[in-house]
Structure formats: C-alpha cells, structure tokens
Amino acid sequence: MSAGRFDHIVVVDWSARATPSPKAPTKDAIFIAHSAHGATPQVSYYRTRADAMAALEQVMTDTLMRDERILATFDFSFAYPAGFAQHLTGKADALSVWPLFAQMVKDGPDNANNRFDVARALNRRFPGVGPFWCVPKTQACPDLPARDLRHGHHLPERRKVELAYGKMQPGWKLYTTGSVGSQAILGIARLQSLRGRFGSALAVAPYDGIERPIVLAECWPSLMAKEIAHYALAGEIPDAAQVRVIAAGLAALAPDDLAKMLVDGDAEEGGVLGAGHEALLRSAIHAALGP
Template identity: 45%
Template structure:
C-alpha cells in the first residue's frame, strides 16, 4: 500500500486565532515524495478547509495518492448514528452535521446544534460543556448533570487509548467534542469533492485519497523527545506524525489500516503504539 503524500492536521473547535502562530490552533503538515515541509499555521477552520482543498487538489493533479489524518473522532459510540439519522452509519452523521453546522466570522453554531441533538434524546445529554456565556436549553455545562440519555460515554477506541477524552465533551482542556462537530462537516465535503475513502468505514487500499483519524497523544512520550525546544506542541505533533507515517513500509501501514470498526471508527496506530513510536523517534 503506497501513499505518495501524508498530510496531518491538528484541528481546533475554537475561534479564529489571529495572524500570529499560536498553540491550541489548527496546524497542518505535509510529507510527500518531494520531501518534508514545515508545519503550516491555519488561523481558522475556513482557512484550514481552503488550504486542505487546494493542497489535496494539487497532490491529485500530480497523480499522487494522499493519506490525510485528523485529530478528532470520526464516529460516536454505537447506537448514536442510528438514533440521530435512522442509519447505523457514521458517514450519515457526517452528512447530517454538514447540513446543520454553520461557521460565522469567528466561531460556529456547534453548541446550539449539540443542544438540538440532546433534545432528540431522552433524559439529559449526551453532549455537555456549554462554552458560551449564555445558557442553552438542553446543553448542560457539567457532565455530571446528564442522566438517562442512553448513550455509552466512550467508544471502544477511547476505552483502549489511555487518557483519551469523551466525544461528548464540548469545552474544557483536552476536550474533542467541538473538534468533531466542526471537523466532520469539512471531511464530508472533502470526501464528496475528491471521492475520498473514510477509514475505517470504507476500504482505502485502492483509494486516491484516504481520510483517517489520528490521536497524537497516543505517542506523547516519543513526540516530547523529538519536539524542538521552542516548537509549538501542535506543530510538533503534525510534523512528527506525518514523518512517522511516511517512514512506515507499505505492509506495516496496511496492517494498521486493517482494523474493523464499522460504526464507531478507530484511531490509526492504536494497537501498534510501539512500532509507530519507533518511527517517530527515527525522525
């Protein structure tokens, strides 16, 4: 399994971060047959989506296959997709969110969309973490306020990945819920535009563009050891993840992509941590 270009993205659910590179923002990095490029700071989600679209189009115009990784959950705990869309299909959730998530000049309507989803479920939840000053009906600020919504807290991947956060948490340090709500609509558009295959929901062996879920904290120790002294962590993560995946031989990457998780999704490299960490340390 040969990938000519590896493109890694550290996403953010937050507001436009301004022109100066910052931590906790969106960063991208590309390693291709032409060589490794420095990380790119992307100040907002619209800027990031435009960069992704332009970059993937250029790689495809060159006849190169692209493996693109994003650091947010591609799916939700089992049962959520069917409850929301009537289909036990994570990609149906992508399309559902794309039709409803809107990006304003500085932020999105993700909290209101999450509240609307909660209102469709019994009890209170599953989403929580209203990060706005105004109260939002059906969206509690604290996770302990939830009850009776019927969803599991974790996917199988999070139960295995030590330290991973629940996809239901929308705000607070380490949370990934807002990244997923704002990132999945972008992936839905990339999938449609480029005919991309979304792993592990679709086969990627013959895909020209494959979208995969990553979690750089899976390799936190190896990344810490190779991070530059003054390097922003997000930049280091995408730089080293891209370089490590580009170093792997085709059959080893194929083994990592051989996981079956048809509804919830999976983190690329989970179960192969030692091998992937060794590739990071070799960068």
C-alpha cells in the first residue's frame, strides 16, 4: 500500500490569539477541516488552541483504534532558516528545536501565552540582535525590537521555500499582518506534545518519513489562493474556505502523488506541502469540487 494513502485528511488554520476567539466564527481564528474516507470535508471552529488540540488528539486516537491513517496539515512554519537549529541544539535538524520550544512555551487554556518572552529568550542566545522581531511597542526592548533591526546572528531572513514564493512571510516576524512567527512558536510547542502523546505512531514530514499511521505536515494554503477564491461559498469566512478547499484537494490526490509531495524538503529547513507540485494539487481540487 502506498505511504501516501490516508483514511483521514485534516487541514488546520492556526491562530496565535492571546484571548479566546469570539463565540461566533470569525476570521483569524482556528478552523479545522476533516475529510474522512474521501468524503466532503467538514469544517469546525475553535475558540482556543487547547480546544482545537483536544479535538485533534481525539481524532488521532480514534484513527489508531480503527487501524487507519491520518494526515494532519498546519499552516505555520515547522522549521527555520539554515543555522538556527544548529546554533541552539548542535544539530542541523529542525525537529531538535521542537522539545526546546515545548519546554519554554506556556500556552494556557484561555489562549494566554508567553510567545514574546520565548522569542526574547531565544534572541539572547544569538550574537548581535537576534533573529526574531516585530512586537507591540509595549513588548519591544533591545533583545526583541519592534522593527527589523536584526544583525550579527548570521542567519538568513528566509528559508529556501520562502524565497521561492515571495509572498511567504519569514518565521522571525511575530506581529502584525502576515506574521507567522507567533503561530509557529505556539504551534511547534503544541505539535511536540502530539509527538510525546503518540510516540512512534506519529511522523513529521519530511523529517521522519511518511510511513506511520499519523503524519503531520506543513502547508501554505495561499499556494492555491486562486482556487480557494474560486470555490469559496457566499459569506464563507476565508479561513474556513481555505481549509475546506485544501482538504478536498488533498483527499482527492492519487496516493503516489501525495507521497511525492510529503517527502519534499530537507532535514534542516523542511518544506511546504504541495510546493513544486502546484499542478497536481490544482487538478485534484478541480476534480473534487468541480469546474
């Protein structure tokens, strides 16, 4: 059986909100699309990261109990530019940083978190002005500036995949529009908890291979921005539309094609699911959702 064959496809639109999202679904919150056995994706809304993770853990536990497989994708960076992991851990391995993040991050049931403190502490481990930047003025300090004053740490601004797609934001940016940095800090810590929970049953693509029952992968829905806009429903929140459309496309992919996408990337900077395979993903979305 192809390692790219999954019974469940999950696509997560993440959030770094510091308070619970409103009761009514709103943009810039957490939405999760779940396609089971190729069925139309069902989209759920979560007010907190804790609630979203509890739901994901339950789906993964149920999947294992049924001897099935699940691919869960998340729209935040799983890795940083070359040199970051090596400096912090002595290993040029993106996953070597994950336990450190999990140890440092405090992320409460009400979304209260210490992401800026974590970034500040990480910056202090680098010479010069460390790589993380962009925070509210009340959080700014020499170790974590509000503006891009980074220097002396010898780290690139972007990963290779981020350079290839000019609209992808660098993982160092923590605040304001397009800032994936805060989402990554909080998200990586949460995914590390899944690694601890499921152990050898879980793999992080492309680092661990893709043969295990639970596979996590980084995605960037904007890779299919035109398709998402085309298939968005009247009045649908954009975050909900993007997870629904991407989940439908991934579920419709031929297993061998999905496997090819999942193994792209390297041990230090990882990769983005579908990057370089846009035509395949686009065709799968059209096949799933129509002309």
